Amino acid sequence: MTEPLLRAAGLTKRYGQVHALQGADFSANPGEVVALIGDNGAGKSTLVKVLCGAIQPDGGQISLDGQVVHFANPFEAQRHGIETVYQDLSLAPDLDAAANLHLGREVFRGGVLRPFHVLDRAAMRSSARSAFAELGVDLQDIDVPVASLSGGQRQSVAVARAVAYASKVIFMDEPTAALGVVQRGRVLDTIRRVRDRGVSVVLISHNMPEVLAVSDRVEVLRLGRRVARYVTAQTSVEELVGAMTGALAGEAAA
Amino acid sequence: MTSTKTAPVDGPATQEPTGTPLARRLLAANSAWTFAILVALVAFFAIASPPGTFLSQYNITQIATNAAIYLVLGVGMTYVIITGGIDLSNGSVLILSGVLAAEFMVHNGGYKAGWSVILVGIVISVVTGTAWGSIQGVLVAKAKVPPFIVTLGGLGAALGLAQIITTGNDVAGGAPNTLVETLGLGELFGTVPWLVVLAVAVTVAFGLVLAQTRFGRYTYAVGSNAEAVRRSGIRVDRHLVKVYALAGLMAGIAGVMSLAFFHTTTIAGHSYDNLNVITAVVMGGTSLFGGRGTVVGTVIGVFIPAVLNSGLVILGVQTYWQSVAVGAVLIAAVYVDQIRRRSRERG
Numbered sequence: 001m002t003e004p005l006l007r008a009a010g011l012t013k014r015y016g017q018v019h020a021l022q023g024a025d026f027s028a029n030p031g032e033v034v035a036l037i038g039d040n041g042a043g044k045s046t047l048v049k050v051l052c053g054a055i056q057p058d059g060g061q062i063s064l065d066g067q068v069v070h071f072a073n074p075f076e077a078q079r080h081g082i083e084t085v086y087q088d089l090s091l092a093p094d095l096d097a098a099a100n101l102h103l104g105r106e107v108f109r110g111g112v113l114r115p116f117h118v119l120d121r122a123a124m125r126s127s128a129r130s131a132f133a134e135l136g137v138d139l140q141d142i143d144v145p146v147a148s149l150s151g152g153q154r155q156s157v158a159v160a161r162a163v164a165y166a167s168k169v170i171f172m173d174e175p176t177a178a179l180g181v182v183q184r185g186r187v188l189d190t191i192r193r194v195r196d197r198g199v200s201v202v203l204i205s206h207n208m209p210e211v212l213a214v215s216d217r218v219e220v221l222r223l224g225r226r227v228a229r230y231v232t233a234q235t236s237v238e239e240l241v242g243a244m245t246g247a248l249a250g251e252a253a254a
Numbered sequence: 255m256t257s258t259k260t261a262p263v264d265g266p267a268t269q270e271p272t273g274t275p276l277a278r279r280l281l282a283a284n285s286a287w288t289f290a291i292l293v294a295l296v297a298f299f300a301i302a303s304p305p306g307t308f309l310s311q312y313n314i315t316q317i318a319t320n321a322a323i324y325l326v327l328g329v330g331m332t333y334v335i336i337t338g339g340i341d342l343s344n345g346s347v348l349i350l351s352g353v354l355a356a357e358f359m360v361h362n363g364g365y366k367a368g369w370s371v372i373l374v375g376i377v378i379s380v381v382t383g384t385a386w387g388s389i390q391g392v393l394v395a396k397a398k399v400p401p402f403i404v405t406l407g408g409l410g411a412a413l414g415l416a417q418i419i420t421t422g423n424d425v426a427g428g429a430p431n432t433l434v435e436t437l438g439l440g441e442l443f444g445t446v447p448w449l450v451v452l453a454v455a456v457t458v459a460f461g462l463v464l465a466q467t468r469f470g471r472y473t474y475a476v477g478s479n480a481e482a483v484r485r486s487g488i489r490v491d492r493h494l495v496k497v498y499a500l501a502g503l504m505a506g507i508a509g510v511m512s513l514a515f516f517h518t519t520t521i522a523g524h525s526y527d528n529l530n531v532i533t534a535v536v537m538g539g540t541s542l543f544g545g546r547g548t549v550v551g552t553v554i555g556v557f558i559p560a561v562l563n564s565g566l567v568i569l570g571v572q573t574y575w576q577s578v579a580v581g582a583v584l585i586a587a588v589y590v591d592q593i594r595r596r597s598r599e600r601g
Contacts, residue, residue: 074485090485092545093478094474095471104486104487104488106468106471108468116463116467117467117469118466
């Protein structure tokens with residue numbers, strides 16, 4: 001097996017008396033969708049926060065492309081090509097899709113206007129159009145505030161925003177939790193397209209049928225440790241639930 | 255790319271409204287109907303007043319001059335409200351800035367002071383306003399004290415300091431004749447008052463900054479979802495400090511304008527500037543909940559009371575009706591904003 005793109009080994013994190021991570025391992029390969037599952041309190045959110053730089057682990061090691069890395073904050077992770085799509089939609093609802101896509105990475109007009117940071121709207125709009133087209137995101141009107149888009153469209157904009165800057169790994173925390181059936185299908189399509197570009201997608205989800213539908217591999221966390229790994233094509237909902245709840249013990253090879 | 259063309263309609267948002275993007279945008283703008291009200295008012299007074307009164311050059315100049323100080327304050331307030339904040343202190347900061355400038359000028363020549371003294375006075379006023387605004391911005395952004403409280407405290411403190419410095423009396427001789435005769439009463443090409451020229455320049459410049467630059471974009475974004483902005487790697491706290499500093503800068507500029515126009519410091523004359531300016535900004539379609547608003551809207555909002563006042567005087571109606579009408583338009587403007595938000599924010 002080749003070296004994983006992102007690998008974590010023996011991560012620990014304590015909050016007072018609570019041991020959120022107790023030597024957790026994790027790995028993600030390029031161009032795959034890894035589902036990270038586990039019961040409430042298994043440490044999924046903590047693990048993701050550590051991996052994307054939002055919190056610092058007490059112990060353990062993270063390596064990216066075989067190099068040991070330390071992320072002091074999310075921006076360092078972003079500089080390494082790691083982006084996160086948050087559950088609660090990190091978009092500014094009053095701005096349009098192109099503005100949201102470029103938030104914090106605006107494109108400016110050149111020439112004498114350059115020192116004033118005058119926005120180049122046309123350039124941002126056209127790069128947004130091509131970013132959405134590439135992901136198959138269907139937005140008829142990219143000039144309206146994202147608040148007036150449907151939930152699925154908004155989530156797609158959030159995903160597109162992460163994809164536009166993630167060259168290596170994207171974490172998605174329950175990206176379809178608030179969506180209807182059709183919209184959910186669209187976001188899953190988008191996830192597959194992202195994977196096909198060679199980016200590693202880490203999907204955190206409670207929805208087992210969704211996990212089976214979209215992921216290539218599954219890693220199971222329980223009580224702050226990785227307890228099982230499966231190749232999605234060779235597993236079942238029963239097996240996953242068994243591993244999550246501890247009914248099946250031992251780390252299966254994958 | 256197979257699903258894009260035949261994709262089913264996803265929600266009401268995908269029902270395309272008709273019309274060109276520009277026309278749609280104008281109709282969607284909160285300020286569209288307040289602009290209609292302003293046009294209707296101008297048309298009404300133009301017809302109802304005796305010929306050659308309301309639309310005379312003299313009267314238009316008067317309206318613009320009366321609106322000039324509020325316009326400058328309104329530009330700063332527009333930024334603050336778009337971030338989801340509020341600034342109650344602008345009238346007091348205007349007074350404090352003007353008082354400090356006047357104190358300097360009265361001790362350096364008084365009425366007879368020349369341009370070099372006046373320029374220092376202007377710098378004092380502008381720096382005072384900006385510094386005061388920055389302090390308020392730090393308290394809002396770093397200390398996380400609600401803007402309402404910070405600027406309410408600032409309202410009292412700035413006025414109190416101005417009164418301590420002057421022992422409560424306006425600074426006699428604080429406005430040099432040269433300043434009064436130029437910025438205060440002078441006119442560009444003998445027609446457009448310098449006060450109006452300055453107000454227009456400030457409004458256009460910061461209107462463009464808001465609409466066209468990264469600074470403006472961040473202002474909207476912070477008011478729309480500060481957490482998202484933070485996650486994008488933007489320093490929200492730093493931006494908020496700059497926005498409150500800008501509001502202070504505007505109060506400092508307005509302090510000079512007020513000094514030049516009224517010949518003195520008018521310590522007792524700005525108690526309601528904050529509420530009048532907030533009214534104008536909100537009537538102009540800027541949302542008190544942040545994220546939305548324009549300087550153009552604020553211009554409309556400033557001119558509605560100014561036009562009403564002038565028109566009612568000419569018609570010989572009690573001008574107190576102006577307050578009644580403005581109050582009604584204000585409440586209607588916020589009601590419309592609420593409805594828009596509710597209809598827009600669906601799952």
